[in-house]
Amino acid sequence: MLEGPSAVLRRPLAENLLFRLPADVLINLSETYGTPYFLIDEATLRRNARDLRAAYSDYSGKVSVAYSVKANFLPRILRTFWGEGLLFDVATLEELYFLERSIGSVERSIYTSTTQTYREFSRAIDMGVRRFVVGSSNGLRNLARAAEDRGVKVEFLLRINPELVPPTDERFYKMGKFGVPIVDEDGEDAVALIEAASELEWPRLTGFHFHVGTQVTSPSKFVRALDRLEELITIARAEGRDLEVEVLDIGGGMPVIYTQGDPGLEDIAPRIIERLNSLADRLGSPPDLVVESGRFLVAEAGVLTSRIVNIKRYAGLKYAFLDTGYHNLLDAAFVRQVYPIRVVPEDGHAEERVVLAGMLCDSDDVFPIGNGVLRGASLGKLVVFGNAGAYSTVFNMPFHAQPKPPVLFRDLNGNVSVARPRESLKELYEEEGGLN
Ligand SMILES: Cc1ncc(COP(=O)(O)O)c(C=O)c1O
Incomplete structure (x- = not known):
């Protein structure tokens, strides 16, 4: 539990919520709620x-x-x-x-x-x-x-x-x-x-x-x-x-x-x-x-967790396909925002040049990576975006008939509950007039 303002205002990136969250918490949540999911702290x-x-x-x-x-x-x-x-x-x-x-x-x-x-x-x-x-x-x-x-x-x-x-x-x-x-x-x-x-x-x-x-x-x-x-x-x-x-x-x-x-x-x-x-x-x-x-x-208080669902090689680069896209993090495409990124679980693989490809049929749906390299981005791993609490869920859109991901909320005791449930495909269908 936090008391008062943090003693030091200048926070290195390493102290960002993204890097403070234990890997097993992110993994357990992905098993319970599926990916992609947002987590707010x-x-x-x-x-x-x-x-x-x-x-x-x-x-x-x-x-x-x-x-x-x-x-x-x-x-x-x-x-x-x-x-x-x-x-x-x-x-x-x-x-x-x-x-x-x-x-x-x-x-x-x-x-x-x-x-x-x-x-x-x-x-x-x-x-x-x-x-x-x-x-x-x-x-x-x-x-x-x-x-x-x-x-x-x-x-x-x-x-x-x-x-x-x-x-x-x-x-x-x-x-x-x-x-x-x-x-x-x-x-x-x-x-x-x-x-x-x-x-x-x-x-x-x-x-x-x-x-x-x-x-x-x-x-x-x-x-x-x-x-x-x-x-x-x-x-x-x-x-x-x-x-x-x-x-x-x-x-x-x-x-x-x-x-x-x-x-x-x-x-x-x-x-x-x-x-x-x-x-x-x-x-x-x-x-x-x-x-x-x-x-x-709110930016730093939120992360978006996705999963690498496919891999291919092209022109000497590794393409890692995610189960998310700019429909969940619009600014990645709109203003080419470079979000801090973490691959979970971390392991000892060498850094390699990776293209983080979103799931949308749009060539703009590629997540910018700061220096273009990631460590251990392999099939099945989680790719977690930090600073995803602001101007993210408010822009969620149903491109490709994609329902909104859930937003989980981690309280002061570290307990996680569902703040916004995952939208079901049936709900989206009905919202789009499927019953008319
Ligand atoms: C009038 C006004 N106030 C505050 C904000 C919030 O800005 P920020 O999220 O950069 O703090 C905006 C953003 O558009 C704004 O238009």
Whole structure:
């Protein structure tokens, strides 16, 4: 059982859950539940929550950690983080439903949707949400109307788009989906929304939000976003606005170590805190800080275990075919994410060049291996992927009529139970309209 945050935040890859799990546990579970299966570890979830909060303890104000439900909405995970006192970053009404059903309360949620419609704001207010993030003029009008129609006092954070990439970069337009720029010639900008908010009694503008990306390995993006925010505050004050920033939500992005030597949380948090503290000094009093996180909180707490079901040789390479594919770990194909990998049982074979081929009829279904070599990847062995707790099960899809694998949950006493049962083929058939 874990007490408090781990003493040393910098964790070498060798301390990753993947390598800490005893081989016989992984093998026994594969015999009981079959492969592929996901396993989520409660102790690692709790440790991550405490480590993230501890990493920001030098901030001069209050710090809260919010779990980004999008990373993994497994009810057991939501309940674990509720028990750790976390807030919840919720992006859709459907995620809100999961929170409500799992915990019985949505009071700790921050509702940050992309679409910001009247319908969803109304429903979220009816369900009990009181804090929203808004990043468009229409969104603000919709929230104001939804709150007024219900006679409910709600607050909102204004989502700024810190425009960290130039317009010549294709990501500029993709990122344009989120938030409002500080100043824009069309006039739909943060300065205008602050003015619009000042004319409303409700929702009350209590602070600001931005999100600079995921797996952010350098503090500079956060620092630049905070620079932009300070610019905005300077403009607003110069216009005579008495702007009080009670809450500052710096979004997600805290990094996870996938490959030895990757920067970790402790490499980037101190510089972010330094900049936050200088902003707080400028503001006069430190806003309550919200640090959101999906990946850091759950990635390392999950592994995906698969089995080598066939082998062939081609062009001097060994192809090891797995009983899983990107339908279970989409980012392996989508962003060519290199997950840490372990072959179980380990034995003394020499390293050899291996292609880890997924089971799907798609040439993109090949799992990237860091240096291209594995040890002992032979028929019947398990291939276990680490850091598989985030953005994995939420993307599971039924390509090739594949039912969803089970998600097992290992509690603080090391007992394993089924959190999400393996979907049966019959269930999938019926879901796909097989009975109609
Ligand atoms: C607004 C917002 N907050 C938090 C997150 C979580 O990011 P991460 O999982 O990298 O911590 C995301 C991810 O897309 C996001 O869009």
